[in-house]
Amino acid sequence: MVVDIMTAKQAATKWGITTRRVNELIRDGRIKDIQKVGSSWVMPADTQKPTDLRKERYKKTSREESE
DSSP states (O other): OOOOEEEHHHHHHHHTSOHHHHHHHHHTTOSTTOEEETTEEEEETTOOOOOOHHHHHHHHHHHHHHO
């Protein structure tokens, strides 16, 4: 079985974020099925961008302030 893969740099381009942010998501365990090949991180090409918990935290704070 052949699986299409993408690197952290390709994921950053696809998701519209920086490579550094992708590496933070990897470090935090937020991306599933990640593997290290040599010095590069790779993942299945259909991997979805994790939700940004920073935005969720902001929404929660904003709601609490308006109450």
